Amino acid sequence: MKELFDLSKFRFPELLGDNLLFHDRLSRLLAKLRRHESSIFVRFKESGKTVSFNGITFYLNGELFLGENVKIKPGCVFEGTAFIDDNSVIGPFAYFRGENVIGKNCGIGRSEVKSSLIMDGVKIHHNSYIGDSILGNRVNIAAGFVAANLRFDDETVNLYYRGRNDFKFICDSKRRKFGAVIGDDCKTMVNTYTMPGWVYPKGSVIAYDINRIIQKL
Secondary structure (H helix, E strand, O other): OOOOOOOOOOOOHHHOOOOOOOOOHHHHHHHHHHHOOOOOOOOEEEEEEEEEEEEEEEEEEEEEEEEEOOEEEOOOOOEEEEEOOOOOEEEEOOEEEEEEEEEOOOEEEEOOOEEOOOOOEEOOOOOOOOEEEEEEOOOOOOOOOOOOOOOOOOOHHHHHHEEOEEEEEEOOEEEEEEEOOEEEOOOOOOOOOOOOEEEEEOEEOOOOOOOHHHHOO
16 A cells, blocks of 8 residues: 555545555545534535525535535536645536545546545546545646546456566455546546556556557557
8 A cells, every 4th residue: 555645645545545445435434424413514414495595506416525624616517525724726527426535625627536546636627537546645647548447248246467577466345336546646648547446656657558559640
């Protein structure tokens, strides 16, 4: 785990435990937040209604927990349960579905995030899709990025570590949908993608598949 993330300042390090299979732990955490009515976080719960927050309206079908100084811009949609930590800026026109945790100081613009764990300082702007994925601290997602989360053959997703000179099997996720695991301080080039279950170490640059580009010329 150390070659992927520094969890020392992340609010919920227990979400990763001793492996990368985060979905069940994410569900338990959000269920715990729902049970505590006296939560220290700002809380909204609506069934398909428009919500007003600091003079801005957004659509909510589920529950939303907000830390301190969170800013939500116009046109955002939340379907499911989400936690957004301190000083993050969401929108305009961001779309969240499923169960999501967003860390501190994140910026998520006109993009879709589905059932994912986003750590601190992550930037996701310009029409990207993050599905069933983990993004480490300070990851920068460029325009048009897609974290694919479904195999064409509909089998469960295997996790594979993709180091600079290393490609190895980690485990079977036992899930039909599992996206990418992207370590701290990684960056993506514009219009790039990751395949289901790919795991990238800290500081990686996710670039084009050069061989595939040459084949298309």
